[in-house]
Amino acid sequence: MIELLTPTEMQRVDRLAIADGSPGIALMERAGAQVAEAILRHFAGARDVLVLCGSGNNGGDGFIAARHLAEAGMHVRVMSAVAREALAGDAALAAQAWSAPLERLSTDHGRPDLIVDALLGAGLRRDVAGPLAAVIDAVNTSGSPVVAVDLPSGIDGATGAIRGCAIQARQTVTFVRCKPGHFLLPGRELCGERLLFDIGISDATVDEIGAGTFANRPTLWQAHWPAIAHDRHKYDRGHVGVVTGGATATGAARLAIRGAFRTGAGLVTALAPAEAAFVLAPALEGPMLRIADTADDLQKLVAERKISAVVIGPGTGVGEGTRKNVLGILATDAAVVLDADALTSFEGEASLLLAALRQRPRPTVLTPHAGEFHRLFRGLLPDAGSKLDLCRHAARQANAVVLFKGADSVVAAPDGRASIADNAPPWLATAGAGDVLTGIIAGLLAQGMPAFEAASAAVWIHGKAAADFGPGLIAEDLPDQLPSILRSFVRPWRDDDPLRVD
Ligand SMILES: NC(=O)C1=CN([C@@H]2O[C@H](COP(=O)(O)OP(=O)(O)OC[C@H]3O[C@@H](n4cnc5c(N)ncnc54)[C@H](O)[C@@H]3O)[C@@H](O)[C@H]2O)[C@@H](O)CC1
Numbered sequence: 001m002i003e004l005l006t007p008t009e010m011q012r013v014d015r016l017a018i019a020d021g022s023p024g025i026a027l028m029e030r031a032g033a034q035v036a037e038a039i040l041r042h043f044a045g046a047r048d049v050l051v052l053c054g055s056g057n058n059g060g061d062g063f064i065a066a067r068h069l070a071e072a073g074m075h076v077r078v079m080s081a082v083a084r085e086a087l088a089g090d091a092a093l094a095a096q097a098w099s100a101p102l103e104r105l106s107t108d109h110g111r112p113d114l115i116v117d118a119l120l121g122a123g124l125r126r127d128v129a130g131p132l133a134a135v136i137d138a139v140n141t142s143g144s145p146v147v148a149v150d151l152p153s154g155i156d157g158a159t160g161a162i163r164g165c166a167i168q169a170r171q172t173v174t175f176v177r178c179k180p181g182h183f184l185l186p187g188r189e190l191c192g193e194r195l196l197f198d199i200g201i202s203d204a205t206v207d208e209i210g211a212g213t214f215a216n217r218p219t220l221w222q223a224h225w226p227a228i229a230h231d232r233h234k235y236d237r238g239h240v241g242v243v244t245g246g247a248t249a250t251g252a253a254r255l256a257i258r259g260a261f262r263t264g265a266g267l268v269t270a271l272a273p274a275e276a277a278f279v280l281a282p283a284l285e286g287p288m289l290r291i292a293d294t295a296d297d298l299q300k301l302v303a304e305r306k307i308s309a310v311v312i313g314p315g316t317g318v319g320e321g322t323r324k325n326v327l328g329i330l331a332t333d334a335a336v337v338l339d340a341d342a343l344t345s346f347e348g349e350a351s352l353l354l355a356a357l358r359q360r361p362r363p364t365v366l367t368p369h370a371g372e373f374h375r376l377f378r379g380l381l382p383d384a385g386s387k388l389d390l391c392r393h394a395a396r397q398a399n400a401v402v403l404f405k406g407a408d409s410v411v412a413a414p415d416g417r418a419s420i421a422d423n424a425p426p427w428l429a430t431a432g433a434g435d436v437l438t439g440i441i442a443g444l445l446a447q448g449m450p451a452f453e454a455a456s457a458a459v460w461i462h463g464k465a466a467a468d469f470g471p472g473l474i475a476e477d478l479p480d481q482l483p484s485i486l487r488s489f490v491r492p493w494r495d496d497d498p499l500r501v502d
């Protein structure tokens with residue numbers, strides 16, 4: 001259940017399910033019943049419940065939930081945005097089964113134990129304004145916990161954006177598949193806890209849509225996890241090269257080196273300017289050190305040392321030198337991760353970088369945070385668009401996998417696939433964390449994992465490492481969290497494994 005469906009895709013799924021013989025009202029009955037069940041489980045102590053119903057099918061779910069909650073003994077009031085006669089289709093059928101009076105939607109809510117928000121769901125088409133906005137404000141200031149049906153009203157299911165104003169929910173109950181708006185910020189924050197329920201629509205029906213957006217979960221990429229065969233030596237486990245900064249700027253590269261080494265790359269080499277050698281040498285134990293002062297030096301080392309993945313950018317400085325080194329490395333056969341200064345060095349000259357990327361057949365991952373993303377792609381992408389849309393555009397333009405970092409990191413591939421992560425804790429936003437991330441990506445690329453899967457896996461692992469460590473985390477802690485996480489992805493030993501000793 002890792003596909004994320006936009007409201008438009010979800011509508012197509014609903015239509016397919018209805019055409020396959022599941023009447024819309026039956027789907028709505030199940031959806032409403034699931035909302036009620038979630039409330040009875042999580043808010044069992046609630047006595048007074050106010051259900052706010054909009055004019056569409058989201059409101060229809062609300063009428064059905066109201067009926068179930070009343071049958072379970074709760075005291076339920078229902079406010080409707082429109083009179084019964086103005087309801088149509090499945091929502092009208094759902095309202096018929098609610099025999100108690102309908103109150104007119106207002107801001108006069110009192111202080112119920114629980115408010116059910118069934119005002120707007122996947123059918124949100126414009127910014128919320130006027131009386132409906134006043135109702136949403138009143139809900140948010142009421143102090144009552146809110147359970148949102150499908151989406152918090154006012155959140156755009158495709159983008160996670162607040163359209164005018166939006167409900168802050170304690171819990172959001174959604175159906176079939178989550179939407180990008182449940183994962184992208186600020187939508188994710190306004191959902192509160194997210195609960196996903198089946199309403200009888202099969203996976204085969206969802207498959208027919210051919211969704212291209214996925215929740216970043218191990219099930220998205222674990223089939224591509226690098227296998228560790230027991231007869232392999234370190235040279236088979238990939239060789240990562242990390243380009244370092246000068247004598248006073250090697251810390252970022254050292255974090256990337258440790259990330260790559262802990263991720264399982266067999267060899268890691270610091271590719272450093274001569275001036276940094278005496279600083280770096282004592283700081284490296286397993287990783288090796290090679291001197292590279294120019295783009296030519298880098299290219300030669302990549303070829304001679306059979307380096308399979310290169311990280312460039314962390315601490316390398318912004319300017320002509322880094323630009324030349326990046327273009328030199330992009331001309332090699334190594335997989336490449338471009339981060340930080342490697343991206344900023346092309347500000348205003350993105351066409352140079354894009355030209356090199358477009359003719360490059362090897363895997364490349366760009367890892368900008370928001371500032372780097374906008375600086376690099378300024379003028380090259382549509383002015384408006386969600387983080388997901390912009391990242392997809394950028395990946396197509398750059399012919400590279402783009403990882404748009406943040407608390408809702410998006411990874412997009414040139415073929416249109418995208419993943420959205422939701423597992424990064426707030427304390428992951430700490431200096432150097434991004435450098436470790438580049439190392440993890442390179443470590444996976446070096447071991448042969450495809451770029452989209454490697455970048456998505458690295459984002460998830462990075463978030464999990466931070467969550468496992470907890471508050472107080474500094475970037476230096478991240479690599480040491482990796483072994484316990486990676487253990488779960490190593491393929492199990494087989495009984496006929498010749499190296500098995502037990
Ligand atoms: N068969 C189905 O299609 C199913 C739909 N389900 C529910 O149906 C919902 C989608 O239903 P709809 O497509 O009817 O859409 P909604 O009920 O989300 O909203 C549509 C209504 O809201 C109005 N509207 C849109 N934007 C507005 C704004 N900014 N301010 C004021 N009014 C606005 C529209 O004019 C329309 O009347 C889902 O979110 C889900 O809750 C579920 O019952 C499961 C089955």
Ligand SMILES: [K+]
Binds near residue numbers: 117119120121148150
């Ligand atoms: K809603």
